[in-house]
Amino acid sequence: MPVPVFFLALAVFAMGTSEFMLAGLVPEIADALGVSLAQAGLLTSAFAVGLVVGAPLMAAVARSWRRRTALLCFLAVFVVTHVVGGLTGSFAVLLVTRLLAAVAYAGFLAVALTAAAELVPPERTGRALAVLLGGTTIACVVGIPGGALLSAAFGWRAAFWAVALLCMPAVARIPDPPVTAKPSGLRKELAELRRPRLAGTLLLGALVNAATFGVFTYLAPLAAGLAPVPLVLALFGVGCFAGVTAAGRLADRWPGRVVAFGGLLLLAGWVVLALVPAVLPLLAFPQGALSFAVGGTVITRILRLATGAPTMAGSYATAALNVGAAAGPVLGAMVAPVWAAVALVAVALVLAVGLRLRWRWC
Structure with a gap:
């Protein structure tokens, strides 16, 4: 595996850590900046909005740039927003920096997905994307406890400084892969979204990710009284x-086969957990593994289907996953997190069967 792919993963890890760490910092930030907990919670909402909007918007803006130029610009914006966020005493300024940081993160991930695929032969695309997405999964493990520990030891601003510093090693090894396909017009690339099999696969990714983050968001209250919450979070993240x-x-x-068999096992696990909540400590690890195994496979498939959109393919995958990550917790709050996951994965499996029968994408 090319070394630059690992440095891209390091940058994704740092950026993903910023996304998750805020869950443990909201009370301290509210107290320090003199705002209510509800107002401080808007920092999380701003980041979510930036992630959904940022991927296609930034990919469109940077589609004519060299990969390295785009990645460095997004990374620089992300670092600057964290430096400003770590210095400001204004909640309004901090809110704006969180929105801009999310937009930069989404743009970076969209381009990084494409760049990682271009650095390896087609038959190794899945492995390259697994390394890249590994940065996100590690961030799931360390983001919340890491931010909380830094806040307890040095204050909440230390978490922002730490994320900025984590990004720096990646700057020296940002790759500049050769573009394997000549970009077509933006309108033509956007028209790819009208292709049923690509649109269906994007929806499949959004559904699986909605189930994953719908449960992950509420793991702490679900685990309360069953096992130490940090342990359950760590098991899910690992x-x-x-x-x-x-x-x-x-x-x-x-x-x-990964989507079919992994999806069936994932659905069975959510059903068991919904019926017997006490088994959460036992199912945290396998459900986390199955969720990202299926989700990661769908991302690989999206990039292979979107060959007609060489500069926008990564943004389509990123946007689909972020739509799922934003919608999942909302659905979980409206129904019940695990039962919502059951419904989402069930619909995803029906969709996957339709894709398999009609287009043989398996």
């Missing part, structure tokens, strides 16, 4: 890393 790593090899050869 499972995510294991799943996306394993799928990196399997997705290149048997994507349909």
